[in-house]
Amino acid sequence: DVKVTQSSRYLVKRTGEKVFLECVQDMDHENMFWYRQDPGLGLRLIYFSYDVKMKEKGDIPEGYSVSREKKERFSLILESASTNQTSMYLCASSNWDRAGVNTEAFFGQGTRLTVV
Amino acid sequence: AQSVAQPEDQVNVAEGNPLTVKCTYSVSGNPYLFWYVQYPNRGLQFLLKYITGDNLVKGSYGFEAEFNKSQTSFHLKKPSALVSDSALYFCAVRALNTGFQKLVFGTGTRLLVSP
Numbered sequence: 001d002v003k004v005t006q007s008s009r010y011l012v013k014r015t016g017e018k019v020f021l022e023c024v025q026d027m028d029h030e031n032m033f034w035y036r037q038d039p040g041l042g043l044r045l046i047y048f049s050y051d052v053k054m055k056e057k058g059d060i061p062e063g064y065s066v067s068r069e070k071k072e073r074f075s076l077i078l079e080s081a082s083t084n085q086t087s088m089y090l091c092a093s094s095n096w097d098r099a100g101v102n103t104e105a106f107f108g109q110g111t112r113l114t115v116v
Numbered sequence: 117a118q119s120v121a122q123p124e125d126q127v128n129v130a131e132g133n134p135l136t137v138k139c140t141y142s143v144s145g146n147p148y149l150f151w152y153v154q155y156p157n158r159g160l161q162f163l164l165k166y167i168t169g170d171n172l173v174k175g176s177y178g179f180e181a182e183f184n185k186s187q188t189s190f191h192l193k194k195p196s197a198l199v200s201d202s203a204l205y206f207c208a209v210r211a212l213n214t215g216f217q218k219l220v221f222g223t224g225t226r227l228l229v230s231p
Contacts (some may be wrong), residue, residue, distance in 0.1 A: 004159070033219075042206065042223040043160075058218070090159055104150060105219060107159035 003027070004108040006091050012114045019078040021111050023091030030095055032074035033105065034058075034066065037088040049074055081115045088112050118143045120209050122222035129197045130230050137192040137225045139207030148210040149190040150219070151181055153203050160206060166190060177201070197229045 007022035025032065031050050035043040035058075045058030047066040055066050063085060067075045074093075078085055089112075092105040119142045129135045141147055148167055152160040164175025171183045181192045190207060207222045 006159075009157075035221075040223055043221040045218060048218070092160075104162050104165055106162065107152075109159045110157070112157070 006108040006111050017081050019081050021076040023074045025093040029093035033092040034076045035090045086115045118220040120222035122225045126226045128228050135197045139190045141209040150208040152206045199229050202229045
């Protein structure tokens with residue numbers, strides 16, 4: 001059974017703190033993603049990675065960075081948390097199919113982050 | 117650029133009745149289309165996908181979706197709704213002809229099935 005695990009379900013952090021959100025997948029997937037989910041806006045892509053130590057900006061990377069030192073782990077970093085980063089954060093992973101297109105994404109359970 | 121529209125914020129249906137959740141898309145070239153479901157305080161679960169072939173795609177929990185190229189739509193359907201189907205549903209699209217294919221999501225439709 002496929003599994004994407006996010007280290008925390010709920011987090012409360014103070015403005016200005018450095019925040020780490022961790023994600024681990026056990027499917028040996030090449031691709032990993034971080035999205036944030038906000039009401040009325042759907043899911044927006046923050047960063048993604050298609051290989052170890054590789055990262056690409058998504059649609060809303062400002063205020064975030066990522067790290068992928070091992071294939072199974074993809075970390076999202078909020079360098080200096082702000083209240084407008086209060087949101088639900090979702091990690092996902094996927095693989096390549098024979099055509100070189102990534103397959104459907106599998107999601108973690110989400111981390112609800114509140115910045116006060 | 118790719119985009120997905122889910123025109124209804126909420127769909128209400130009585131248990132036992134058929135349900136439809138609408139999705140239209142815009143993409144250059146041939147699309148990959150997906151439906152995901154999200155239960156409260158949970159991540160997204162994959163329901164079904166269209167890549168090529170038969171326009172009617174069957175997925176998990178009795179759901180199906182119909183791909184209509186001329187109308188650029190991919191509506192989610194179920195013949196008989198259950199109260200347990202109440203959740204948030206997301207449509208997503210990816211183009212096949214771009215570099216690293218990003219998945220673009222709609223804003224979601226909340227389905228409420230009443231007993």
